[in-house]
Amino acid sequence: MSDELKAKVQAQFGASAEGYATSDIHAKGESLGILLELVKPQPDWLALDVATGAGHTALLFAPHLAHVIASDLTEAMLRKTAELAAARNLTNLETKAADAEELPFDDALFDLVTCRLAFHHFPNPRQALSEFARVLKPGGTLGFTDNITVPDKQAAGYYNAYEKLRDPSHNWVYPLVRLQAMFEKAGLQVEASRQLSKEFEFHKWADRQHVSDADKEKLLEMMRHIPEALNPLFAPRWADGTMYFSLWETVIFAKKGT
Numbered sequence: 001m002s003d004e005l006k007a008k009v010q011a012q013f014g015a016s017a018e019g020y021a022t023s024d025i026h027a028k029g030e031s032l033g034i035l036l037e038l039v040k041p042q043p044d045w046l047a048l049d050v051a052t053g054a055g056h057t058a059l060l061f062a063p064h065l066a067h068v069i070a071s072d073l074t075e076a077m078l079r080k081t082a083e084l085a086a087a088r089n090l091t092n093l094e095t096k097a098a099d100a101e102e103l104p105f106d107d108a109l110f111d112l113v114t115c116r117l118a119f120h121h122f123p124n125p126r127q128a129l130s131e132f133a134r135v136l137k138p139g140g141t142l143g144f145t146d147n148i149t150v151p152d153k154q155a156a157g158y159y160n161a162y163e164k165l166r167d168p169s170h171n172w173v174y175p176l177v178r179l180q181a182m183f184e185k186a187g188l189q190v191e192a193s194r195q196l197s198k199e200f201e202f203h204k205w206a207d208r209q210h211v212s213d214a215d216k217e218k219l220l221e222m223m224r225h226i227p228e229a230l231n232p233l234f235a236p237r238w239a240d241g242t243m244y245f246s247l248w249e250t251v252i253f254a255k256k257g258t
């Protein structure tokens with residue numbers, strides 16, 4: 001099951017590297033600025049960006065760090081990250097293929113681990129968190145962002161079915177309280193978190209993952225019948241001949257115990 005989902009990740013993102021490089025929500029999303037402000041990277045730090053995608057987090061942090069390794073399961077994403085780093089003359093950024101759940105790094109190596117908008121793809125998210133904790137130095141920092149959903153179980157199931165229909169490599173988005181509990185269990189103390197809401201135009205969002213017309217129709221139908229508890233999250237609105245909806249994202253600043 002895990003390997004099946006990871007193969008889907010590589011197929012899905014292998015075909016989307018260019019889309020992620022130019023996607024506003026990934027390249028300029030509000031969470032990037034918040035992450036930088038909370039983490040406060042230092043010039044002598046060695047950092048690891050897990051599931052770097054087109055590298056937006058690693059590219060933003062690199063000028064503030066001694067060295068950063070941008071890692072991902074998908075080679076096409078790593079090639080795109082390396083290309084963008086070279087274009088910006090960021091010689092302290094290197095790329096490396098790595099599975100978030102089996103990081104090929106020694107224990108207690110990094111001052112900082114970042115992971116932005118990728119956790120919901122991991123089939124064993126608790127294993128990924130324990131890997132983040134393992135490779136961090138004692139007292140090291142985890143800068144994390146991911147989408148979150150509402151605590152209501154049925155509504156959370158509906159939410160995840162919506163995301164999975166758009167992207168088969170989606171595994172699960174959790175409510176904030178569940179995420180915080182998972183962090184604490186992995187030995188990562190949450191010191192601060194911020195929540196934000198971001199609005200998407202439906203077709204642009206669906207096209208980034210090459211959704212078929214038939215599945216777009218199913219997604220629109222799902223959005224017309226969302227459970228009450230999802231209204232504040234999705235906040236759908238129909239305008240200009242299209243549909244706009246929102247997703248919630250959390251930014252978490254955590255520390256590994258000393």
Ligand SMILES: C[S@@+](CC[C@H](N)C(=O)[O-])C[C@H]1O[C@@H](n2cnc3c(N)ncnc32)[C@H](O)[C@@H]1O
Nearest residue numbers: 013026051052053056073074099100116118121
């Ligand atoms: C939405 S993109 C990440 C965005 C990026 N972190 C940013 O800040 O713009 C999700 C990435 O997660 C990667 N990914 C998914 N599962 C993974 C895993 N188990 N290990 C490593 N990377 C994974 C995908 O290949 C994809 O590049």
